[in-house]
Amino acid sequence: MGAALLIQAYVLWTYRELLLNANGPIPWALGDSWVDPVLPKLSDLLPLFSAAGLGAEAVVATVLAVHAVAAAFLMVGYRSRAAALFAWATFVLIKDSSPAFLYGVGAMMLIALFYCLLMPVAREWSLDRLLKAPMPGGRDASFSVLVLRMHLCIVYAAAGIAKAAGEQWWAGDAIWRALSLPQFRQFDPSPLLAYPLLLQALAIGTILAQLAYPVLVWTRARVVIVAATELMHLGIAIFLGLWLFSLMMIVLNAAAFGESVWKAISARWLRRPPPGAAASAR
Amino acid sequence: MRRMARRDKVIWAATAVHLAIAAFYGLHVRLEFHIPQALDRVLSIYGGLTGVRARFDFFAPEVPNEARADFLIVPADGAARRVRLAATPSGEANRRMALMFTIYAYPTERERLLRAWGEYMLRLHPDAVEVVSRVEMLEIPSVRDSAAGKRATWTEVGRATVRRGAEPGR
Numbered sequence: 001m002g003a004a005l006l007i008q009a010y011v012l013w014t015y016r017e018l019l020l021n022a023n024g025p026i027p028w029a030l031g032d033s034w035v036d037p038v039l040p041k042l043s044d045l046l047p048l049f050s051a052a053g054l055g056a057e058a059v060v061a062t063v064l065a066v067h068a069v070a071a072a073f074l075m076v077g078y079r080s081r082a083a084a085l086f087a088w089a090t091f092v093l094i095k096d097s098s099p100a101f102l103y104g105v106g107a108m109m110l111i112a113l114f115y116c117l118l119m120p121v122a123r124e125w126s127l128d129r130l131l132k133a134p135m136p137g138g139r140d141a142s143f144s145v146l147v148l149r150m151h152l153c154i155v156y157a158a159a160g161i162a163k164a165a166g167e168q169w170w171a172g173d174a175i176w177r178a179l180s181l182p183q184f185r186q187f188d189p190s191p192l193l194a195y196p197l198l199l200q201a202l203a204i205g206t207i208l209a210q211l212a213y214p215v216l217v218w219t220r221a222r223v224v225i226v227a228a229t230e231l232m233h234l235g236i237a238i239f240l241g242l243w244l245f246s247l248m249m250i251v252l253n254a255a256a257f258g259e260s261v262w263k264a265i266s267a268r269w270l271r272r273p274p275p276g277a278a279a280s281a282r
Numbered sequence: 283m284r285r286m287a288r289r290d291k292v293i294w295a296a297t298a299v300h301l302a303i304a305a306f307y308g309l310h311v312r313l314e315f316h317i318p319q320a321l322d323r324v325l326s327i328y329g330g331l332t333g334v335r336a337r338f339d340f341f342a343p344e345v346p347n348e349a350r351a352d353f354l355i356v357p358a359d360g361a362a363r364r365v366r367l368a369a370t371p372s373g374e375a376n377r378r379m380a381l382m383f384t385i386y387a388y389p390t391e392r393e394r395l396l397r398a399w400g401e402y403m404l405r406l407h408p409d410a411v412e413v414v415s416r417v418e419m420l421e422i423p424s425v426r427d428s429a430a431g432k433r434a435t436w437t438e439v440g441r442a443t444v445r446r447g448a449e450p451g452r
Contacts, residue, residue, distance in 0.1 A: 007374075008374075011372055011374045011375050014370075014372065014375070015370055015372065015375040018367070018375065018379060019375065019379075022400065023402070023405060025367065025379075025382060025398065025399055025402045026382060026395075026398060027398055027402075030394055030395075030398050036323065036326055036327055038327050039327060039330045039331070044334075051380060063449075092330070096330065098378075100381065100385055101378035101379070101381055101382055102378075102381070103377070103378075103381055104339070104340045104438060105339075107333055107336035107338070108333075109368040110331075110332065110333035110336075111332070111336070112333070113332035116334055135423040143293075145303070147297055149436055150301055151301060151304060154301065154304050154305050154308045154309070154338075155308065155338050157308070158308035158309055158310065158338040158339070159338045159339070159340060159342065160312065161309060161310065161343035162338065162343055163341070163342040163343065164341040165342070165343040166342055166343030166344050167344075168343075168344050169342070169343070169344075169423070171425070172344045172425055173345075173424045173425050174341060174342075174344070176422075176424075176425045176428065177422050178341055178345050179432060180346070180349045180422050181364075181420070181422070182350075182380070182420070183376065183377050183380035183381075184291065184297070184377075190428075193425065193428055193429040194426050194429075196426070196429065199317065199425055215347075237425040239378070241378075241413055242374050243374070244374055244375075268317060279312055281357070
């Protein structure tokens with residue numbers, strides 16, 4: 001999660017003149033009109049900076065710098081709760097100041113950051129754990145994992161239903177169109193025209209996988225559907241160039257189901273008994 | 283069985299409401315048509331801070347068309363030149379720029395977008411006295427039509443002129 005935020009912060013920093021500038025292609029005055037006035041925006045900080053003799057560029061640079069530092073802390077799990085708070089607050093500022101440039105990755109990052117505020121994200125593999133810092137929210141993540149799983153079920157059910165309502169998806173045109181759009185195009189898709197059934201199968205397979213996800217993740221088929229979903233996101237990254245979005249979805253799936261899937265794989269193929277099996281056998 | 287502590291009850295209730303909001307919006311229930319405007323606004327703000335109001339309709343129900351824009355830079359003297367916003371080496375940045383042009387699909391925003399882009403180009407090109415913005419939309423034929431030889435085509439869908447120090451014309 002922290003790594004995904006850092007990658008995004010790097011892109012936003014490098015191209016801030018285009019994507020975040022107060023007088024860019026979408027000036028703040030226009031972008032702000034698309035967002036509820038109550039929601040915090042970069043322009044809200046301008047009077048504060050102006051009082052210190054600084055301009056809009058300083059607002060953008062400061063917020064991005066704080067965001068990047070918070071994302072780095074979140075990535076290594078150092079002062080995780082404070083890092084999540086700063087990463088979330090600065091992300092909301094950035095998101096609400098650049099609504100024209102947002103796509104699915106923004107929605108998924110916001111969901112994940114909000115949960116990072118409340119869930120024990122530093123429970124494992126974190127500097128906080130290493131340094132034995134107090135763990136707000138306790139060490140038991142089972143409730144948090146359940147909530148994240150349910151939210152992912154909503155995400156995939158919604159995505160599946162939305163696709164199922166579109167004629168392009170049943171005809172296979174959706175995959176063809178997505179591969180052909182210049183903003184997603186990674187290779188010349190025209191050889192695929194020789195295999196219309198393949199395009200149709202990929203499209204229908206996507207609908208079915210997304211509709212099946214909320215059901216199958218609660219069954220013994222969890223390993224299969226989670227693996228298929230992770231592979232689908234890898235495919236989206238490779239064939240549509242949506243690396244950041246795919247990284248977010250893979251991370252969220254891994255956070256929700258990774259431990260459980262790994263235990264199942266270990267027990268079945270690596271012949272390792274799941275933890276607690278010996279005790280229950282006694 | 284141990285009774286649930288009050289704190290736990292509050293957490294469970296809050297979580298249930300949070301996920302219910304996510305489910306309603308995610309599953310395309312148009313709540314805004316059935317609830318008071320004030321409540322809709324509260325949910326909108328809550329969604330803006332938590333992400334629960336997302337609809338997850340990525341590439342759905344249809345894969346949208348792509349838009350692009352070019353700009354005719356007209357200097358006070360000398361030849362006019364046609365430019366685009368330069369593609370960056372970053373696919374992620376380019377995708378976000380492409381999304382910006384796609385907003386042109388919303389009729390209510392067209393005039394303001396063309397004006398904003400024109401004014402931005404005037405700032406980028408100090409020698410220009412006038413910028414003519416032109417927006418094109420890419421029409422991609424279906425698989426069947428493409429296989430029959432029909433090619434994707436860019437079609438002009440709008441244009442506007444912004445003059446330095448003047449209101450935009452059409």
